[in-house]
Amino acid sequence: MDDGSDKPIAYTSRTLTSAEKNYSVLEKESLAIIFGIKKFHQYLYGHPVTIITDHKPLIGLFREDKPIPTMAASRIQRWALTLAAYEYTIVYKEGSLNGNADGLSRLPLKTNIEKTPTPGDTILLIEHLATTPVDAKQIQKWTRKDTILSMVLRYILNGWPSKCPNEEIRPYHSRKNELSSQDGCILWGGRVIIPQPGREAMLNELHQGHPGITRMKSLARSYIWWPGMDNDLELTVVNCYSCQENRKLPAEAPLHPWEYPSHPWSRIHIDFAGPFMNKSFLIMVDAYSKWIDIHVMNSTTSEATIAKLQQTFATHGLCDLIISDNGAAFTSKEFADYVKSNGIEHRTSAPWHPASNGCAERAVQSFKEGMKKIKEGTIQEKLNRFLFNYRITPQTTTGLAPSELLMKRKLKSRLDLVFPNIEKRVQERQQKQKHYHDKKSVNRQINVGQGVFARNFAIGSKIKWIPGEVIKQSGPLSFHIKLQDGRVIRRHIDHIRVRNFDCTNNENEEKCDNDSDLFEPEITIPISTPETEQPQIEKTSNMTEQMEPRYPKRIRKEPSHLKDFGYDVSNPKTGDLVAAPFENDTSWYRAKVMGVEGATLDLLYVDYGDSGYLPSNKVQRLRSEFEALPFQAIECNLAHVKPVGK
Template identity: 40%
Template sequence: MGLVNFYSKFCVNMSDILKPLYNLLKKNSTWKWSDECNFAFNKIKKVLSSAPALAHYSPELPLVLAVDSSPYGLGAVLLQREPDGTERAVSCASRTLNDAESNYSQLDKEALAIVYGVTKHHHYLYGRHFTLRSDHQALSYIFGKNKGIPVTAASRLQRYAVKLAAYDFNVEFVRSAQNCYADALSRLPLETNKKVHGSNDSKECSYLHFVEESFPVSFREIKAEVQKDRVLSKIYGYVMFGWWPARVLNEEELPFFRRKDNLHIEHGCLVWGYRLVIPVRLRKDILMELHAGHPGIVKMKQIARNYVWWDGIDGDIEQAARSCGACETQRAQPPPAPLHVWPWPEEPWSRLNVDFLGPFNHKYYFVVVDAHSKWIEVEKVPNTSAVAVEHCLRQIFARFGLPKRIISDNGPPFSSAEFGMYLKRNGISHTLIPPYHPASNGAAENAVRTVKRVLKKALVEQEDDMKALSRFLFTYRNSEHSTTQREPAVALLGRRLRGRLDLLRPDTAQLVASAQHAAQQRAPAAAAARGHAPGDPVLMRDYSKWGSKWAEGKIVEKSGPVTYSVKDNNGHVHKRHIDQLLNDKKKQSRYSFTDLKPDDTQNIADSYTREELGEPGDNGDGGESWEDADTLLEGEAGLAAGGGGSVQECVRPRRDAATRCLEKIKEHRV
């Protein structure tokens, strides 16, 4: 009746023809199929299959292909949309499902109806854009242009998508009540040869046959267990009849509800995409088969993703792999942990890393590294006994002192009771690294590797090993370390080691001595010879009172090269530097020559030329001759040599010449 009502606008006297059938639908009416009903039924079929219900195909008008499926048939109607908006049928098609197709899930049946309707009307649709109308909403996402076929979709849906890729269409979802004409054809299919439509049945089952050959559990066992499983039996019904609840009834059905668009049924088994859904009772057997050959967790998951699925399969695979005893005994090491460095000691020679090098060229070497300064000590030992280790450490500790901690591996000399007692007596704590983990003693291992390279180079050059080691250690200790940015010698000793290259630089001590000697040479002779004798009146620097800076005093004694004891007028004795003393000119003659020798004054007086003294008569004193000037100089020199003579006590006609002469003598006195 829905099909008839849809096309009633294109038929004449439709209500009169259908009157006997309408009477059967009235309330309280007794169902009785009479001859009138039979006549009306046959007549309406003729009306629907003839003009004006059917329309001629027009390439200018839009096309709509409506499809639908039922549990036992397929229906398709090709519609043509008229300019007034009405849709008229151009062609109708339907057929019955074969035995294999009747076992399809509702999703697959709806997809099969699409493929059937498109291929049936290929000569109308190919090369034209049309609207594909279906009442199955999932197909609008799977075959729609915006989504595309999912990667996990079943192989059947993927084949359908390949066929439909040759056509240009958009999918339109409608409710079942609006798709009544296609629904009627799917529920009233024509009898067809089932063998013809079932000719591809072997291809549809080939995948499950392959799974059966690959696993000891056959799909027949899975089919039986699906019906017994409490959850899967409900999901099987949802997929079979195409009805899913509007909301999830319990948490166990939620994973299947999220995958409902890709779930279908093959040979009574639930299939998600191309993976069989395994019931609970058979999952242990599947896990044992996945772990055959003891593959790892990753490989087990890769194999499982090609065959089976259930909710929580990844966690079950991980648990099965971890619970395998054989795998647990032979499992690989975990990835390396993040690097954890030893804390840098703030004090030098507080933590030492020790290790043995050898046997190298039938010799053993004991290597010690200071963790603070990176200073390396290498000692040749006859063997690797605890006695040899103690002997080396005593010599090293005698030079640098006792450390706080020693880091070593678990070798016999380091783990012996004798070595432990030696460290305990000296108050040194001992840390043993984990066995077979040399990276924990990385400082010593790096030093051993470096020293070994030096020994190999010495062996190539046929050089004495200890001589080569000494040269290397000297250069290493004077070179800046990449970690500390300081030389090991500076970090440990506070100075660089003096080497032959230092000879290229001038000696600082020699530079200072030369500078001091040059300063003494440049100093005035008067300053170098300045001094005072006991009893000389002087002015000393006064720091005890304000006002005058100088106080009168008398030299008591010379207490040092440049220091004097001076008594003031009050009888107090003070200690003063020569720079804090001045001659008291009030209490002594203008010029004192007590420090001059007669020969010195005579030589100085003779050195004056006539030009320095001026021509006779220039001063206006009476025109004395040069002989008078000479007599004057000799007399003044004699006074100076006699000790205590003063110019003020002599009256001379050439006062200015004598004054200049004595001034010069004062500047050159020794």
């Protein structure tokens, strides 16, 4: 009690058997604890309990926080395992103070106990078996008559041999320490061992109500046992016609996926969805791109289905294979004639197995979920919105949007508006450059057949302008000019002046021997008239003569800092970096050669910094950056460029 006093609730005691009298004092004290625990098991199990003993060695032997000694006797170890199932605390109390238990031990019964009293759970089991078709008396008779069980019973009463006598005894010999006898019946723990004659009746009794294998085993293990009982229980259920007639589906077979098509719209899966939202829908899925087409159906007949297929095939073309279920619209003769006439193979899935047409079934599920989430609009508006979002969304299977795989392009959506327009940005930048450039420019008009002066770029010549006639406009600001000696050159409009008088007899005209345009093969333009022959451009070998200078020239030396990375500017290639003037500016700017056309270079200016040449390390950097700059390529003559590096 709370005040430390003892209030007995129940007493129990028994006399030791002849075998127990031979126990040592330690074993007798331990036996007393085990006897009390088993006697009051229904009250103690699952609750904290305090064990009081006047034998102090038991404190160290059965203390709850200490392991079982490895050198202890096997009997002590079994008792320690029994106590481990309880939530107990063992304490020591002197014998002089333990009078309530010590007094009973000094008043033994005069009669000898032939056997240990039967536990209550065993009595309950025997009484329960008495009400079954096979009762305890029958089991007792069958046990005495059974050759194996009678031998086992004799071993239980008289002791087991050290070795198993035969294989039939082995299942019992391995459990010899757990077998006991009660009223001529053999028990394994709390389970009665049923002889061979009563096993069939017990199986029928256990299968009352047709439980499954697991439930039958669970029920049988609470009452009975015999060698091979689990196998007999399984055979009972397997051989029961009623159980097999109403059992569940077997485990699913391994997944067998469809082969992936080699091209779009090769295999399509079709199915009906509905009634859904008071409508029926025909759903078609392309197995290659996962593209979905959905049609609202007023009826699900073969005629209506064929009409929607024709509408879809008019957009995407005929397919090679159609997969459907076994619906009436797909198995009719009318539908079979339609697919046969169009050279389409038709396959149906296994009846009542939607997973065989899983592509269409999954599309139906996605369609219904998407339509339920869209609240605004009519059914057709909701359908259009769902289809558009589905077709532009990348699929987890393919990793791409259905529109990209089927149409080889991405459908434009409002999400594309977030990307900046590169083309518009370049055009705006070019217009801005044109605006600043045109502030100091004059819009001039040059016509074909008009007399002009063309800029003379001949080295050493004092004549800057030579007369000619425009014979062709080769570009927005580029013209072909025929000189008075019959040669044809090309000049930008910035290098052309209008001529208002005739220069036919001008004796001061000089040849443009070093004009680079003469080396361009494509500017040889035939001009034939009835009176004159077609002029021919002189060969390069005849144009290499230099005019004698009228005054001494100073010697020009190439700067030493160009020797490391210079190259022959007379033979530039696409991708080379050069220094060139920009329009009318006298400074030098870095530019990249985008194209070579004879002596004319198409330059992309990549640097608008100060004049001068670039070190080799900066040249490499400009090479990787020039393509990102939105500058327009401008034509420039070879004579106007200087080397920078590669």
